[in-house]
Amino acid sequence: xxxxxxxxxxxxxxxxxxxxxxxxxxxxxxxxxxxxxxxxxxxxxxxxxxxxxxxxxxxxxxxxxxxxxxxxxxxxxxxxxxxxxxxxxxxx
Amino acid sequence: xxxxxxxxxxxxxxxxxxxxxxxxxxxxxxxxxxxxxxxxxxxxxxxxxxxxxxxxxxxxxxxxxxxxxxxxxxxxxxxxxxxxxxxxxxxxxxxxxxxxxxxxxxxxxxxxxxxxxxxxxxxxxxxxxxxxxxxxxxxxxxxxxxxxxxxxxxxxxxxxxxxxxxxxxxxxxxxxxxxxxxxxxxxxxxxxxxxxxxxxxxxxxxxxxxxxxxxxxxxxxxxxxxxxxxxxxxxxxxxxxxxxxxxxxxxxxxxxxxxxxxxxxxxxxxxxxxxxxxxxxxxxxxxxxxxxxxxxxxxxxxxxxxxxxxxxxxxxxxxxxxxxxxxxxxxxxxxxxxxxxxx
Numbered sequence: 051x052x053x054x055x056x057x058x059x060x061x062x063x064x065x066x067x068x069x070x071x072x073x074x075x076x077x078x079x080x081x082x083x084x085x086x087x088x089x090x091x092x093x094x095x096x097x098x099x100x101x102x103x104x105x106x107x108x109x110x111x112x113x114x115x116x117x118x119x120x121x122x123x124x125x126x127x128x129x130x131x132x133x134x135x136x137x138x139x140x141x142x
Numbered sequence: 143x144x145x146x147x148x149x150x151x152x153x154x155x156x157x158x159x160x161x162x163x164x165x166x167x168x169x170x171x172x173x174x175x176x177x178x179x180x181x182x183x184x185x186x187x188x189x190x191x192x193x194x195x196x197x198x199x200x201x202x203x204x205x206x207x208x209x210x211x212x213x214x215x216x217x218x219x220x221x222x223x224x225x226x227x228x229x230x231x232x233x234x235x236x237x238x239x240x241x242x243x244x245x246x247x248x249x250x251x252x253x254x255x256x257x258x259x260x261x262x263x264x265x266x267x268x269x270x271x272x273x274x275x276x277x278x279x280x281x282x283x284x285x286x287x288x289x290x291x292x293x294x295x296x297x298x299x300x301x302x303x304x305x306x307x308x309x310x311x312x313x314x315x316x317x318x319x320x321x322x323x324x325x326x327x328x329x330x331x332x333x334x335x336x337x338x339x340x341x342x343x344x345x346x347x348x349x350x351x352x353x354x355x356x357x358x359x360x361x362x363x364x365x366x367x368x369x370x371x372x373x374x375x376x377x378x379x380x381x382x383x384x385x386x387x388x389x390x391x392x393x394x395x396x397x398x399x400x401x402x403x404x405x406x407x408x409x410x411x412x413x414x415x416x417x418x419x420x421x422x423x424x425x426x427x428x429x430x431x432x433x434x435x436x437x438x439x440x441x442x443x444x445x446x447x448x449x450x451x452x453x454x455x456x457x458x459x460x461x462x463x464x465x466x467x468x469x470x471x472x473x474x475x476x477x478x479x480x481x482x483x484x485x
Contacts, residue, residue: 053158054176055148056167056213056295058204087430118244118475120201 071135075105080133082125084117084140093139100137145178145192145209162217167295169287169315173217184212187222188229188484196229197236199297201243202304206232210296211288218288224266224281226483227344228288231256234346234479235289241476245348246299250379251307252470253314254289255349255387257454259332260342262483263320270322272458274389275313275352275465286316311351319389319456326455327399334405335480342485347387347452347478348470350378357394358462363401366394367408370466371415375444378468380418380428383443385450385469385478388412391457394464409448416444446473 071077079100081093090111097109110132112125117140121129129136152158158175162168174180185192185208192209199206208229215228235242235254245252258268269279277283299305307314323330332343357369370388378384388408390398398408421437423429429442445451450473457464470476 051177052149052151054145054181054213056176056210056217058210058296116474118241
């Protein structure tokens with residue numbers, strides 16, 4: 051007898067990664083926090099380290115609508131315009 | 143039309159069952175071998191073509207086809223006539239408002255609480271009475287199981303990888319009930335949510351386990367619901383304001399209805415009586431920070447609005463028990479969705 055596979059066979063997808071900067075010197079860093087408790091503090095701390103130790107020029111934080119969805123389109127559009135690199139993280 | 147899924151040859155049904163275990167396709171229990179004949183019967187019963195898209199899970203970029211839903215429904219032990227209900231439930235969890243990624247993955251361990259309304263619930267003998275959340279009814283046990291197998295096998299929600307439930311709960315095996323429309327004095331859930339009584343629907347809500355409460359003393363609506371509110375006030379993700387479902391069983395249903403209360407009265411009463419003071423939330427380490435002046439009088443509702451309390455009449459006739467079910471997470475993150483069963 052024959053049985054059928056219940057899983058979805060993955061189809062090949064190509065993802066284009068943005069080129070990585072050689073250094074963070076002078077770069078504008080976008081921070082995306084996911085609304086969970088302390089996620090803003092954690093990311094602010096990371097931003098401070100990137101400025102103090104890696105020479106990042108500035109940081110700016112955005113807040114997602116909620117932790118279970120990807121960052122909404124307005125955030126992504128604004129990030130693309132105003133930041134060179136970004137850090138996303140969760141708080142738990 | 144051709145079924146495009148990969149095929150495996152096995153000697154007999156026992157070997158097929160073992161292969162499904164080996165491949166990691168089951169929920170831990172044996173499955174019915176998904177042969178082409180059984181899968182086709184499932185598709186035909188719902189008048190679906192193999193390639194029809196039942197749902198698209200945007201966060202996973204996964205298209206859930208009718209063929210895959212049918213294979214998993216066979217494995218779960220569904221009869222072909224259950225297929226339209228399974229498909230409607232899968233359609234529901236694919237809705238943006240249900241927001242699959244959160245409840246499918248979260249450490250908080252949600253299950254898909256599924257309420258079937260309308261004529262199909264009675265046609266398929268979906269249990270709305272005794273032992274409501276327990277075993278004993280094929281439709282209740284296998285429809286929810288089919289949805290969970292779709293989540294596992296098609297959407298990738300496997301425990302330990304993309305299903306990170308810390309505790310989970312038994313409802314993740316199956317969590318399907320019908321509303322007891324035959325005996326309920328109230329407007330059925332689907333009619334409250336915009337459908338006609340003769341339509342059949344499935345409501346899916348990402349939810350915790352049922353919490354049973356006792357009130358064996360009161361013969362008034364206010365008495366029963368005061369107990370409910372007191373049990374419920376601190377439950378679930380207290381700070382998250384998720385939706386809730388109330389499942390009101392026979393004795394309580396009759397007591398509440400005798401006082402002339404309808405579902406809207408239940409919602410309003412429970413909304414008003416489940417608020418917590420900021421002071422209590424802070425003292426019990428649910429709200430951050432020390433108690434501030436005014437916090438004793440500052441009240442936070444358990445849900446955003448009375449409409450976030452879904453009321454369903456179901457459960458055995460005897461016994462002064464009913465249940466409240468906290469939704470997963472928060473209403474912002476996931477909301478109950480109702481879909482028509484297409485036949």
